[in-house]
Amino acid sequence: MRPYVICHMCTSLDGRILGNRWGKLPGYKHESELFETTAASFGIGAWLVGTTTMDEFDGPKRPLPRAPRNFKRGDYIARPDAKTLGIGADAKGVLRFQTDEVGGDHVVLLVTERVSNDYLAHLQAAGVSYLFCGKKEIDLHTALRKLAKGFKLRKLMLQGGGKFNGAMLKAGLVDEISHITVPVVDGGVGVTGMFDIPGPPPRRAAATLRLMSQRVLRGGAIWARYRVVVRHTR
Numbered sequence: 001m002r003p004y005v006i007c008h009m010c011t012s013l014d015g016r017i018l019g020n021r022w023g024k025l026p027g028y029k030h031e032s033e034l035f036e037t038t039a040a041s042f043g044i045g046a047w048l049v050g051t052t053t054m055d056e057f058d059g060p061k062r063p064l065p066r067a068p069r070n071f072k073r074g075d076y077i078a079r080p081d082a083k084t085l086g087i088g089a090d091a092k093g094v095l096r097f098q099t100d101e102v103g104g105d106h107v108v109l110l111v112t113e114r115v116s117n118d119y120l121a122h123l124q125a126a127g128v129s130y131l132f133c134g135k136k137e138i139d140l141h142t143a144l145r146k147l148a149k150g151f152k153l154r155k156l157m158l159q160g161g162g163k164f165n166g167a168m169l170k171a172g173l174v175d176e177i178s179h180i181t182v183p184v185v186d187g188g189v190g191v192t193g194m195f196d197i198p199g200p201p202p203r204r205a206a207a208t209l210r211l212m213s214q215r216v217l218r219g220g221a222i223w224a225r226y227r228v229v230v231r232h233t234r
């Protein structure tokens with residue numbers, strides 16, 4: 001069993017995702033207002049992001065104190081009853097937390113065997129939960145299975161960035177896409193896109209979608225929801 005995954009993103013007309021390049025959007029105080037209000041309307045209390053995106057919410061990068069000698073490695077669920085979750089990938093143990101919450105959501109990290117005991121002890125001291133999901137790389141199937149079991153998670157919002165979305169799509173783990181197009185053209189070649197899958201471009205697109213609904217929002221943003229109907233293997 002794994003949670004149903006909805007990828008929710010705001011992009012420029014040309015599919016690029018770095019909102020700090022867009023200037024002020026008409027009708028909104030900040031691009032995050034558009035993103036957050038539309039995301040909240042799903043009523044799904046769990047979001048999942050890649051390391052670079054989670055790095056925007058974590059604490060200062062301080063040296064780690066030593067873990068106790070007898071420190072035991074293994075999955076750690078600090079708050080199994082947490083109502084809302086902020087989940088981040090951290091295969092190498094680079095993030096730092098002072099509390100167990102981001103914006104009121106309990107932090108859960110997906111880690112690998114590469115992370116040190118010092119790092120895990122630091123997470124425990126902050127009250128952050130973590131799940132081991134692979135040796136060197138995060139196995140995304142394992143991650144979703146463990147999240148479903150450990151937190152009784154049935155639905156999940158995948159919220160970027162482009163590399164992590166791309167990996168989830170490639171793994172066949174995106175069920176739906178909630179896409180807000182803001183009335184901006186970025187135009188920057190190489191600027192991060194909504195689904196960035198590394199390697200040479202394949203001969204055909206990564207997925208075929210079916211439009212479920214479409215709405216025009218304040219300021220001329222367009223909100224479209226799609227079901228992923230065919231995932232092309234690469």
Ligand SMILES: NC(=O)c1ccc[n+]([C@@H]2O[C@H](COP(=O)([O-])OP(=O)(O)OC[C@H]3O[C@@H](n4cnc5c(N)ncnc54)[C@H](OP(=O)(O)O)[C@@H]3O)[C@@H](O)[C@H]2O)c1
Binds near residue numbers: 049056092159
């Ligand atoms: N417009 C929007 O709606 C929106 C939403 C979210 C984010 N963003 C923006 O997106 C930007 C970040 O995007 P990004 O693509 O550079 O980074 P990202 O997707 O947030 O994070 C990518 C990193 O996650 C780590 N990772 C761990 N396990 C992975 C796995 N199985 N597959 C893929 N990556 C894995 C990798 O780092 P290691 O190799 O070091 O482990 C990888 O480099 C930020 O500027 C953020 O503000 C925009």
